[in-house]
Amino acid sequence: MSLPQTLLGLLEREPRHGYDLKREYDAHFGERRPVKSAQVYATLGRLLRDGEILVLGTERVDGPDRTSYALSAEGVTQLERWLAEPEPATPYLQSAVYVKVVLALRSGRPAEHILDAQRQAHLTLMRELTARKRGADLATTLACDFTLFHLEADLRWLEHTAARLDRLATELTGNGGGR
Amino acid sequence: MSEPLLVGDDLTLSFGPTNALAGASLAVASGEIVALLGPSGSGKSTLLHCLAGILRPDSGSVHYRGQRLDDRSDEARSQLRRSDFGFVFQFGSLVPELTAVENVALPLRLGGLRRRAAEARAVEWLDRLEVGAQAGQRPGAMSGGQQQRVALARALVTGPRVVFADEPTGALDSLTGELVMTHLVDSARQLGSAVVLVTHEARIAAYADREVVLRDGVLARPSGVPA
Numbered sequence: 578m579s580l581p582q583t584l585l586g587l588l589e590r591e592p593r594h595g596y597d598l599k600r601e602y603d604a605h606f607g608e609r610r611p612v613k614s615a616q617v618y619a620t621l622g623r624l625l626r627d628g629e630i631l632v633l634g635t636e637r638v639d640g641p642d643r644t645s646y647a648l649s650a651e652g653v654t655q656l657e658r659w660l661a662e663p664e665p666a667t668p669y670l671q672s673a674v675y676v677k678v679v680l681a682l683r684s685g686r687p688a689e690h691i692l693d694a695q696r697q698a699h700l701t702l703m704r705e706l707t708a709r710k711r712g713a714d715l716a717t718t719l720a721c722d723f724t725l726f727h728l729e730a731d732l733r734w735l736e737h738t739a740a741r742l743d744r745l746a747t748e749l750t751g752n753g754g755g756r
Numbered sequence: 757m758s759e760p761l762l763v764g765d766d767l768t769l770s771f772g773p774t775n776a777l778a779g780a781s782l783a784v785a786s787g788e789i790v791a792l793l794g795p796s797g798s799g800k801s802t803l804l805h806c807l808a809g810i811l812r813p814d815s816g817s818v819h820y821r822g823q824r825l826d827d828r829s830d831e832a833r834s835q836l837r838r839s840d841f842g843f844v845f846q847f848g849s850l851v852p853e854l855t856a857v858e859n860v861a862l863p864l865r866l867g868g869l870r871r872r873a874a875e876a877r878a879v880e881w882l883d884r885l886e887v888g889a890q891a892g893q894r895p896g897a898m899s900g901g902q903q904q905r906v907a908l909a910r911a912l913v914t915g916p917r918v919v920f921a922d923e924p925t926g927a928l929d930s931l932t933g934e935l936v937m938t939h940l941v942d943s944a945r946q947l948g949s950a951v952v953l954v955t956h957e958a959r960i961a962a963y964a965d966r967e968v969v970l971r972d973g974v975l976a977r978p979s980g981v982p983a
Contacts, residue, residue, distance in 0.1 A: 693976065696969070703962035711938075725959050732958045736795060739971075 582659040592647040682746045692739045699728050761786045764807050767816035776802040778973035789951040791961035794970035800954045808920045809833035842911030846923040849907035850895040857891040860909045881909035901932035922954045937963045
């Protein structure tokens with residue numbers, strides 16, 4: 578996930594302190610991987626340098642100084658550009674598993690267990706996500722659904738590949754070995 | 757696993773030259789929800805039909821509550837299906853000439869319950885599955901999702917020990933399918949019913965406690981088979 582643009586998006590509604598931004602980021606997007614405070618402050622520094630955010634002021638309330646940041650006009654432009662751009666359609670799972678399958682078949686190792694293990698890992702995560710959706714708010718449900726649909730697409734590729742391992746082994750080794 | 761409720765052991769069944777089952781084994785515990793996953797033609801529906809006593813395997817055995825099921829007479833298996841099992845299929849589960857409440861009351865009436873008592877329980881189940889407003893409607897006047905929830909109510913109204921669901925969301929969009937699955941799983945948990953769920957969709961299988969994968973009539977990853 579792009580942290581600079583996400584912070585711009587979180588700042589758009591109203592000015593925020595760095596600590597508030599971290600909390601809001603974690604609440605919406607950081608369930609599995611909370612963002613580190615140092616990352617937030619380093620990113621805010623870069624956004625400030627590039628003129629995409631402004632410092633509104635610094636205050637001290639029962640603790641360290643807190644700097645309040647707001648979006649600049651340039652920041653709004655950058656945010657809108659980012660929102661309008663489609664994300665690269667990255668085949669993130671396929672590449673890793675595909676490499677394992679090809680290398681296994683080329684070396685005469687069985688490849689089916691690679692696909693079976695991956696299927697099991699996917700289904701286990703899908704069960705966890707399905708359980709997490711129960712009683713969850715809509716934002717959490719949709720975040721789980723996003724992952725569930727992607728995992729399901731991966732599984733379809735796994736099945737598609739499992740049904741063609743013999744042919745792939747033949748192509749790769751010339752003798753159909755590996756299973 | 758403690759004493760399994762339903763056990764299919766080394767089941768084979770051919771339709772002409774086609775081997776639909778080629779030695780499939782599966783054990784299901786009381787209250788357990790098991791998904792049978794696999795591509796078209798892998799034998800998952802055939803396995804469900806054998807476990808439910810609808811089809812007789814060519815070889816192997818099916819035991820239900822410790823008693824052999826597959827060698828009983830047609831009438832005995834039919835009686836068992838009415839008393840202990842519930843069924844939901846992808847299409848055409850409901851009798852088109854009957855209203856929703858009459859459809860749901862049907863298995864209770866076949867079990868000898870009087871009409872008024874049967875329909876009262878049917879209405880309770882229709883309300884529970886949020887299709888109480890459709891009680892007086894015939895299937896043709898209902899949406900696919902409503903029909904499937906009525907079918908689910910009919911499968912559950914007798915408090916079955918096992919619900920057999922064959923692609924219950926196969927004809928539904930994803931949101932409606934999730935609604936049907938949530939009702940199926942919640943109701944089965946409340947009743948303590950086991951569920952044997954056939955699906956080709958991994959997202960639907962993810963509602964189950966575990967899944968088994970069928971390929972070419974055998975389990976790709978045998979699970980829960982007693983030694």
